Amino acid sequence: MFSLTRQEKGVILFLLAMALAGSGISFLRKKYSRVETVIECGINTWKVDLNKADKEMLMGVPGIGEKIASRIIEYRSEKGAFKDMEELRSIKGVSAYRFEKIKESLSVK
Amino acid sequence: MKRPLLALAIFFSFGIILASLISLPFGWIYFCALILFILSALFLKKELLFKLLICGLAFVTGIILLCNAQVIPKSDIVNFVPLNNNSLSCVIQGVINSEPDFKDNKTFFVLKAEKAWVKNRKANCSGNLLVYIKGRPRLVYGEELILKGELRRIVASNKKQGYSNYLSNQNIYSVFAVKEKHHVIMIKKNQAPKIMLLASGLKAKIKRIISLNIIPAQASILKAMILGEKSAIPQQIYNSMVKTGTVHILVVSGFNVGIVAFILNLFLKLIRLPRRLRFVIATLCLILYCLVTGASNPVLRATIMAVVFMWGFLIEREPDQHNALALAMLFILVINPKQLFDIGFQLSFASVFSIIFLYPKLKALLRLESLKLRFLRNLASGCLVSFSCWIGTMGLVACYFRLFTPITVLANLFIVPLATLITLCGFSLIFAYFFLPAFSPYFSQSAEMAVMLLFCVNSFLVKLPWAYFNLASN
Numbered sequence: 001m002f003s004l005t006r007q008e009k010g011v012i013l014f015l016l017a018m019a020l021a022g023s024g025i026s027f028l029r030k031k032y033s034r035v036e037t038v039i040e041c042g043i044n045t046w047k048v049d050l051n052k053a054d055k056e057m058l059m060g061v062p063g064i065g066e067k068i069a070s071r072i073i074e075y076r077s078e079k080g081a082f083k084d085m086e087e088l089r090s091i092k093g094v095s096a097y098r099f100e101k102i103k104e105s106l107s108v109k
Numbered sequence: 110m111k112r113p114l115l116a117l118a119i120f121f122s123f124g125i126i127l128a129s130l131i132s133l134p135f136g137w138i139y140f141c142a143l144i145l146f147i148l149s150a151l152f153l154k155k156e157l158l159f160k161l162l163i164c165g166l167a168f169v170t171g172i173i174l175l176c177n178a179q180v181i182p183k184s185d186i187v188n189f190v191p192l193n194n195n196s197l198s199c200v201i202q203g204v205i206n207s208e209p210d211f212k213d214n215k216t217f218f219v220l221k222a223e224k225a226w227v228k229n230r231k232a233n234c235s236g237n238l239l240v241y242i243k244g245r246p247r248l249v250y251g252e253e254l255i256l257k258g259e260l261r262r263i264v265a266s267n268k269k270q271g272y273s274n275y276l277s278n279q280n281i282y283s284v285f286a287v288k289e290k291h292h293v294i295m296i297k298k299n300q301a302p303k304i305m306l307l308a309s310g311l312k313a314k315i316k317r318i319i320s321l322n323i324i325p326a327q328a329s330i331l332k333a334m335i336l337g338e339k340s341a342i343p344q345q346i347y348n349s350m351v352k353t354g355t356v357h358i359l360v361v362s363g364f365n366v367g368i369v370a371f372i373l374n375l376f377l378k379l380i381r382l383p384r385r386l387r388f389v390i391a392t393l394c395l396i397l398y399c400l401v402t403g404a405s406n407p408v409l410r411a412t413i414m415a416v417v418f419m420w421g422f423l424i425e426r427e428p429d430q431h432n433a434l435a436l437a438m439l440f441i442l443v444i445n446p447k448q449l450f451d452i453g454f455q456l457s458f459a460s461v462f463s464i465i466f467l468y469p470k471l472k473a474l475l476r477l478e479s480l481k482l483r484f485l486r487n488l489a490s491g492c493l494v495s496f497s498c499w500i501g502t503m504g505l506v507a508c509y510f511r512l513f514t515p516i517t518v519l520a521n522l523f524i525v526p527l528a529t530l531i532t533l534c535g536f537s538l539i540f541a542y543f544f545l546p547a548f549s550p551y552f553s554q555s556a557e558m559a560v561m562l563l564f565c566v567n568s569f570l571v572k573l574p575w576a577y578f579n580l581a582s583n
Binding site: 002003004006008009010012013016017019020023024026027029030031033034035036037047048056057059060061062063101102104105 | 112113115116117135139142143146149150153156159160163166167170173174176177180181182183184188189230231232233234235246254289290291292293294295296297298443
């Protein structure tokens, strides 16, 4: 059927040993895995915090582009933290339509 | 003849099949494997006994790997869905793990889950899930997202090759539906390995080049042939190619990898690089191409075989097709043993297996070498390759697609050369776009014409009497 040199036998045994060891460890890790609770919180925490988010995170919200994200950061550094979501309306580029679109993805804490 | 890997791959596969049929206790099987391993190490010098022990060990390793693959960890996202309720409203954070695709006004992709917000608690989680988003948000592979939607457990299908079984073979057990675009927040970019991001960027660039230069229907065929992107192919054309048994050209397979390897070697030879360097560059490019096309089973198989062949020549050892095929099989199955039940895997290996086993035997039987005219000899060889492939895959096609396609042998004789031409035009267009943009219209027009010809030939063949038989309706 096939013939093997001593080195080839060694290599095959080594690879099979690795596959066995790997699958054994993986099996134990899966079997004894637990669900780790990070924090008890409300479901709304998934929203982007208008006062803490950086530019990239703000740009991740559908409806906020690079310019508006920069203006939000500028507004925050000039006038301090947002107290109310309505303050967003005073930022240039945030029309009534855009405000309705983005407000569901944002929160003010 | 030295074909140790072939025997190991066969015993390993039998182990997987046995484990899929009956439930076996992992601990006891693992204990047997350890005993077999110790005995194999002890009887290293006994030729026959060692061979028997090593085949037994490969068989038991197959069982162990499948048993392990079937265990779903408690932290997997699917375990968040209560058993008595099939769906759960929640928020999930994770990284996009596949190229986002768009079909029927929905964007879909695989998400690697990291955190979940369920019932007022945030918990770490793991596992992949299939995400559907209504509309077409701008999303890219490797982005980290927070999504709000409905999580559902995938219910196993009774069909042998149902979509749920396909997903389960890919270790995806849940679906997440996002109804609004604003329920998607991108928090970080480029969270995937650098090589995968490079492959994803390259794929997007190639897609753009094809879309810019070629009209939509033809572009969809070219994208499928070069990148394995099938979602834009008109359903009518796809069905027609299934009926002629030529749909294999619409997925990236060994055929495409062979063409890429050929073009690369030719190009590197032209610029007179030393052989060793040429093979190193070709290997790296083939691996990159494999990643660009999503590393599906046929591409992975062909890439491994091509790399084994090239490096075999390099170290001056005669490469063996059977061993290379077995190595590719073991490589894929060790990573995910469930792939043995994937139709793409079965068709890919069955076709290559029949070409390397059946074709030489048929060739010898029909004494093709005695044909004096070279053209006739080549034509007969082409027919025999196509016939061997058809014989090898006929059973699988009949079983899964409920089709019997006698036209396949004839169709492949016309369609495969056309597909080669289209693929060559496609790759030339991409190279020309980067290095000689003025030449790209020539290649794009040639590709368009060749695809048009392919449509015509295929629609003519499918209309021939007894071209195909639908077994489901009979």
